[in-house]
Amino acid sequence: MGQLLFRKAFSVGTKLLLSVLLLIAVVVAFLNVSAIILLKEDKQAYVFQSKLTEAVLAGNEFVNTVRHVFDTLRLSVATVDPRKPVTPELTAVLAALVENQSDAIYLSVGLFDLTEPSFKVVARSFKQKKLEELRAEADEFALSDDWLRSLAPDLKKNGFAFVNLSKSGISSLLGVLHVEGRAEGKVPVAFAVVPLKQFGSELSALNLTIATRSGWILFDTDATAQYSRSSVTGDPLFAFASQNSAANGTHEFVAGGTRYLGSYVFPGFDLMALSRVEWAKAHRATYALTEKFILLGLIAIGAAILFTIFFARTLTAPIAKLYEATKEVGKGHFNLNLAISSDDEIGELTRSFNSMSQKINELFIESVEKVKLENEIDIASTVQQTLLPPPVFSTDHVDIHSFYQAASRCGGDWWGTFTVGNRVVVGIADATGHGLPCALITASAKSCFSFLRKLAEENPTMDLDPGAMLSVNNRVIYEATEGRIMMTFFIAVLDFDKGEIRYANAGHNPPWLFRDEGGKIALRSLSIIGQRLGETADLPIAEVKTMDLRKGDLILLYTDGLMEGKGANGEMFGKRRMRATVESNFAAGPKGVVTALVNDFTKHGKDVAQEDDVTIAAIHVIATPATVSPERTQVGAEAEATLA
Numbered sequence: 001m002g003q004l005l006f007r008k009a010f011s012v013g014t015k016l017l018l019s020v021l022l023l024i025a026v027v028v029a030f031l032n033v034s035a036i037i038l039l040k041e042d043k044q045a046y047v048f049q050s051k052l053t054e055a056v057l058a059g060n061e062f063v064n065t066v067r068h069v070f071d072t073l074r075l076s077v078a079t080v081d082p083r084k085p086v087t088p089e090l091t092a093v094l095a096a097l098v099e100n101q102s103d104a105i106y107l108s109v110g111l112f113d114l115t116e117p118s119f120k121v122v123a124r125s126f127k128q129k130k131l132e133e134l135r136a137e138a139d140e141f142a143l144s145d146d147w148l149r150s151l152a153p154d155l156k157k158n159g160f161a162f163v164n165l166s167k168s169g170i171s172s173l174l175g176v177l178h179v180e181g182r183a184e185g186k187v188p189v190a191f192a193v194v195p196l197k198q199f200g201s202e203l204s205a206l207n208l209t210i211a212t213r214s215g216w217i218l219f220d221t222d223a224t225a226q227y228s229r230s231s232v233t234g235d236p237l238f239a240f241a242s243q244n245s246a247a248n249g250t251h252e253f254v255a256g257g258t259r260y261l262g263s264y265v266f267p268g269f270d271l272m273a274l275s276r277v278e279w280a281k282a283h284r285a286t287y288a289l290t291e292k293f294i295l296l297g298l299i300a301i302g303a304a305i306l307f308t309i310f311f312a313r314t315l316t317a318p319i320a321k322l323y324e325a326t327k328e329v330g331k332g333h334f335n336l337n338l339a340i341s342s343d344d345e346i347g348e349l350t351r352s353f354n355s356m357s358q359k360i361n362e363l364f365i366e367s368v369e370k371v372k373l374e375n376e377i378d379i380a381s382t383v384q385q386t387l388l389p390p391p392v393f394s395t396d397h398v399d400i401h402s403f404y405q406a407a408s409r410c411g412g413d414w415w416g417t418f419t420v421g422n423r424v425v426v427g428i429a430d431a432t433g434h435g436l437p438c439a440l441i442t443a444s445a446k447s448c449f450s451f452l453r454k455l456a457e458e459n460p461t462m463d464l465d466p467g468a469m470l471s472v473n474n475r476v477i478y479e480a481t482e483g484r485i486m487m488t489f490f491i492a493v494l495d496f497d498k499g500e501i502r503y504a505n506a507g508h509n510p511p512w513l514f515r516d517e518g519g520k521i522a523l524r525s526l527s528i529i530g531q532r533l534g535e536t537a538d539l540p541i542a543e544v545k546t547m548d549l550r551k552g553d554l555i556l557l558y559t560d561g562l563m564e565g566k567g568a569n570g571e572m573f574g575k576r577r578m579r580a581t582v583e584s585n586f587a588a589g590p591k592g593v594v595t596a597l598v599n600d601f602t603k604h605g606k607d608v609a610q611e612d613d614v615t616i617a618a619i620h621v622i623a624t625p626a627t628v629s630p631e632r633t634q635v636g637a638e639a640e641a642t643l644a
Helices: 002-009 012-079 088-099 128-134 145-158 197-202 223-228 236-242 284-310 312-330 345-386 436-458 466-481 574-584 586-604 630-641
Strands: 106-113 118-126 160-164 173-179 186-195 208-212 217-220 248-255 258-268 271-278 392-394 398-405 413-420 423-431 487-495 500-506 512-517 520-525 545-548 554-558 614-621
Touching: 012 088, 012 106, 012 173, 012 186, 012 197, 012 208, 012 248, 012 258, 012 271, 088 106, 088 118, 118 128, 118 145, 118 186, 145 160, 145 173, 160 217, 217 223, 236 248, 236 258, 236 271, 398 413, 398 586, 413 436, 413 614, 423 436, 423 466, 423 554, 423 614, 436 466, 436 487, 466 487, 466 500, 512 574, 520 574, 554 574, 554 586, 574 586, 586 614
Parallel strands: none
Antiparallel strands: 106 118, 106 186, 160 173, 173 186, 208 217, 208 271, 248 258, 258 271, 392 398, 398 614, 413 423, 423 487, 487 500, 500 545, 512 520, 512 554, 554 614
8 A cells, every 4th residue: 555655646756766865864874883883893892902912011021020030039049048158259149140130129038938927038139229219228128927928828839929019109119039949848039129110101001900810919000009009809800810711801891880891811920910991981982983973874864865856867876886896895806996076975985985995905915914924934933943953963972962842933042053173062042032033133143153163163273262152142142132132141162172061151041961970860050150141232251160071971951941831730840850850861861861851841831832932952972081180070069069
């Protein structure tokens, strides 16, 4: 009945007008609603991603700062044993450690009683000028019994703990504790205080919280939460993150009657970074654009009435062009540029279509470029593999087996070796972090090592001084990175004419020398203090030590990725497990030792993402060096005593 009335009651022009108006109204409404829905979803996804990015970047920066401090703490405990008398020389070494790093302003070493939590400081050092700038006193950093009791569970579980030392009127401060060993009773502990002023200034515009897994706030952009040392356990975002096993995620929640969008990430060291923004604030632009879309739709319908009456053909022609253009887009032709014949709604629609197709084309090109970049990274990873010696390397004097595994496609670890006459030079290095930038630094280290090799081959009688070689490498690393990336480096010269090993270290993990002494495997640590490469243009003269070599000795080089690799429970692979594996497989030679270490490390870190690059090189002395003098034997005994 309605269809019959429509046919008889209206003229053709009216029918055309009503049909076009109805069509345009439906199309405009559909486009507006779709655009609003898509805009809202896209905006929310963008906010989630931006918050997640903020949490990841802030968390990673925080963890990098903590990781640097942990290096200093481990070195301080290895240098000053609080269970033994502390000499002025050791106190001077501790002071040098504080001055030669840029993160901690206060460092103390003492004994921590895990049974009845207490902390007895036996030695400490601090930067007085930094404390004066912060208007703080060193005695203010004494931990109360309440704090010690709350930190004891984390120290037992992880071997480390964090505490918020911030006070009103003083810059934000973070306390970091590291214990050596997990036994009940008194254990060696190192404690450092790190200012977070620069870290906080970079994040002041955000709503960000960094807390421990137990909920204690270590850093918060809200000054009230930061200086009250409160807990974040009542935060819905913290509760959601604690119940999820994913390394990061997003969550929409309500707190205090306010709706929020939030993201979380676990950056490492049992920490959690939380970033949040109010829902209404995040969608403020969406509301404004929604109103504009609605207004634009109403204007388009009103204008369509006039243009349909007077310019029906003019109106339908651009629509036909748009229709044809959409078919071209469907065929994959995105780079379209339709002629704009008017400035009305159709012209705006055409302009929007051109902009949309151009954006799609740009995204397509970006996708292609991304694929190219991925291929280039794969090539860089392949090239980096060529920078390393083969897994098996032998000479008349040594038999070397090695293993390398990067945490990402490009790593920051490197090791190398070369021979000159009856001397074998070995080196192992670890750039801070991993990824493509660090891989480029390892290439610089390899080039420098190759230069030293060529120089030694051209001058066979030259003195291969490990300290001098570190200085050359430092200059190369510093000029390549301008002090932005550091590298630890260990170099040793195995001299089979003299029957000795000379070595120097630039902040790297001390290699181990295992020796069969009457059926008992003795361990000597090639421990020596040295500054990392790349911090300054001129490296202080590195200390060089000498130790005797004997047939059957096995020297283990490794990077901290092996020792600090975590299992599913967060426990690190550790020195004790490494030592037990090497000693139990000592008779199997370097191949057996490396294979056993890799197998044990893989089992320990099963189902856990590898956080750092892992490099292992086992050097087996197969030649008989020269006779060892009593003095060399004594040097070896002293080195054994320094093993942490």
